[in-house]
Amino acid sequence: xxxxxxxxxxxxxxxxxxxxxxxxxxxxxxxxxxxxxxxxxxxxxxxxxxxxxxxxxxxxxxxxxxxxxxxxxxxxxxxxxxxxxxxxxxxxxxxxxxxxxxxxxxxxxxxxxxxxxxxxxxxxxx
Numbered sequence: 001x002x003x004x005x006x007x008x009x010x011x012x013x014x015x016x017x018x019x020x021x022x023x024x025x026x027x028x029x030x031x032x033x034x035x036x037x038x039x040x041x042x043x044x045x046x047x048x049x050x051x052x053x054x055x056x057x058x059x060x061x062x063x064x065x066x067x068x069x070x071x072x073x074x075x076x077x078x079x080x081x082x083x084x085x086x087x088x089x090x091x092x093x094x095x096x097x098x099x100x101x102x103x104x105x106x107x108x109x110x111x112x113x114x115x116x117x118x119x120x121x122x123x124x125x126x
Contacts, residue, residue, distance in 0.1 A: 042097040044123035056082075056089055058111070062096040064103040079110055090118040 039061055058078070059067040066073050068081050082091075091111060095104050111119055 039094055039096040040098065041094065041122060041124045043126045045126055056085065057092045057094065058107065060093070060095040060099055060104060060107055062098045064099060066107060075106060075110055078107070079114065082111070082114055082116075085116075087115050088117050090120065091116055092120050092122055094122045 039059060057069055059070075061067070066075060066078050068078055071081075073081060093108065093111070095107075108119075
């Protein structure tokens, strides 16, 4: 038998596979980060502070419905769901920009009454 030694290793197929995997990961992480409940966020000059990782997300959609981590709740159910959470748990509040201000204030005040120390409002960069 005639055996030949490899002089080089062709890495182009490996690079192609890695680029496809990277594209899949980046696309998936974008969908996860934006959330599945659609809200039109208000605009602000400095929205970079709200981009940190938050373990609990509260969403108020344009109809005034409240969602905690993609679970629809009433305002009272929200308070019950957050009752046993540690008070240093960071919360991210996402509210639709067309939402009535009173609904937003009601949700905000309910969270503040529970003495959570870290509450952020997510906005879009202008």
